[in-house]
Amino acid sequence: MANDKTKQIKKLKIKGKGMTKPGNVKRLRELKEKKAKLDLIKKLRREKAERLELEQQQRKKERREKELMKIENEKKGEVVQTISLKKLEMKREDKYESSQKKASYEVSYDSSDEYEESWLTEFLSSNSQYKALVRIPSGYFRDAFNLTGLDVKIPYYHDVIKMIRNEENTDNVSLQRSAAVCYALVHQRFCLSSHGLSQAEKLYHKGVFGTCPNLSCEDSHVLPVGISDEPGVSSLHVYCPRCHKTYKSSTFSSMDGCFYGTTFPHMFGLVYPEIFIHEPPISHCPLVFGMGVAKKSDIDRVEAKMKERAEKGIEIPLEMIQLFKYTDKTK
Numbered sequence: 001m002a003n004d005k006t007k008q009i010k011k012l013k014i015k016g017k018g019m020t021k022p023g024n025v026k027r028l029r030e031l032k033e034k035k036a037k038l039d040l041i042k043k044l045r046r047e048k049a050e051r052l053e054l055e056q057q058q059r060k061k062e063r064r065e066k067e068l069m070k071i072e073n074e075k076k077g078e079v080v081q082t083i084s085l086k087k088l089e090m091k092r093e094d095k096y097e098s099s100q101k102k103a104s105y106e107v108s109y110d111s112s113d114e115y116e117e118s119w120l121t122e123f124l125s126s127n128s129q130y131k132a133l134v135r136i137p138s139g140y141f142r143d144a145f146n147l148t149g150l151d152v153k154i155p156y157y158h159d160v161i162k163m164i165r166n167e168e169n170t171d172n173v174s175l176q177r178s179a180a181v182c183y184a185l186v187h188q189r190f191c192l193s194s195h196g197l198s199q200a201e202k203l204y205h206k207g208v209f210g211t212c213p214n215l216s217c218e219d220s221h222v223l224p225v226g227i228s229d230e231p232g233v234s235s236l237h238v239y240c241p242r243c244h245k246t247y248k249s250s251t252f253s254s255m256d257g258c259f260y261g262t263t264f265p266h267m268f269g270l271v272y273p274e275i276f277i278h279e280p281p282i283s284h285c286p287l288v289f290g291m292g293v294a295k296k297s298d299i300d301r302v303e304a305k306m307k308e309r310a311e312k313g314i315e316i317p318l319e320m321i322q323l324f325k326y327t328d329k330t331k
Contacts (some may be wrong), residue, residue, distance in 0.1 A: 082160050118166050129255045134199040136190045141165055154182045170201050180229045188261040197271050212240040223265040226257030239265040241276045
């Protein structure tokens with residue numbers, strides 16, 4: 001056993017000394033362990049360097065992708081900006097066209113040659129009460145939006161519209177009646193527009209609609225109003241913006257209330273609020289020989305006071321109750 005151990009020790013060689021000693025076995029082990037640690041450290045450092053290199057390459061790749069994405073977004077932004085500019089130009093063109101279309105609606109009724117021998121002129125001149133109507137431009141009848149829903153209410157709708165537009169001319173009584181109803185309903189819509197309200201304001205200040213029959217309102221101008229929006233329900237009434245009451249109008253007794261409808265005076269007041277700013281109506285006080293007439297509540301109070309004084313022995317003539325309004329100054 002000793003010989004075998006000696007042989008194993010001799011086989012071990014210590015670096016730098018070239019000799020084997022039994023005491024150097026421990027030293028040899030330590031050197032081997034240090035070498036193994038150094039190899040492990042080198043391996044870890046190499047792996048760390050490789051990992052850092054991979055991370056750096058990944059960051060470069062991500063940076064490059066961000067740059068490419070930024071370039072693409074800039075290109076897209078240019079495209080979007082171009083598209084938005086085109087849309088803006090289209091909106092401006094549409095706005096210009098709509099303004100031109102609106103301007104064509106607002107052509108003066110009297111100055112247009114189209115009205116000289118038209119159905120509208122003939123219809124408006126058929127009744128003297130139609131002077132209270134605003135003038136509807138012919139272009140208003142050419143916009144299908146303004147006529148929405150009338151095809152259900154108006155008999156012979158398509159023939160009636162053609163007749164109003166002067167595309168057809170007929171003396172059919174049924175068509176003439178339907179055309180009058182159609183014009184009334186379209187007038188009800190048009191007078192709520194800005195152009196219709198501006199025309200109605202001129203008629204209001206001229207006093208075309210009349211004055212309030214209430215003496216307390218001192219002949220304040222009134223506005224036309226209908227009891228219903230449907231044709232054939234009632235005649236045209238008037239609304240006083242001072243006393244806020246509605247009255248029957250003898251001036252427009254043969255005109256249908258649907259020409260103006262139920263909304264017109266209130267919409268008119270929203271657009272022109274200064275017209276509704278008036279002093280309240282003058283309150284009327286009933287007088288007899290220049291003295292105020294007692295109300296029932298005043299008479300009851302006088303009678304109660306008389307009973308009280310009668311109990312105290314004070315006499316008051318009953319005729320005083322009919323001539324004077326009693327006031328208890330001591331109360």
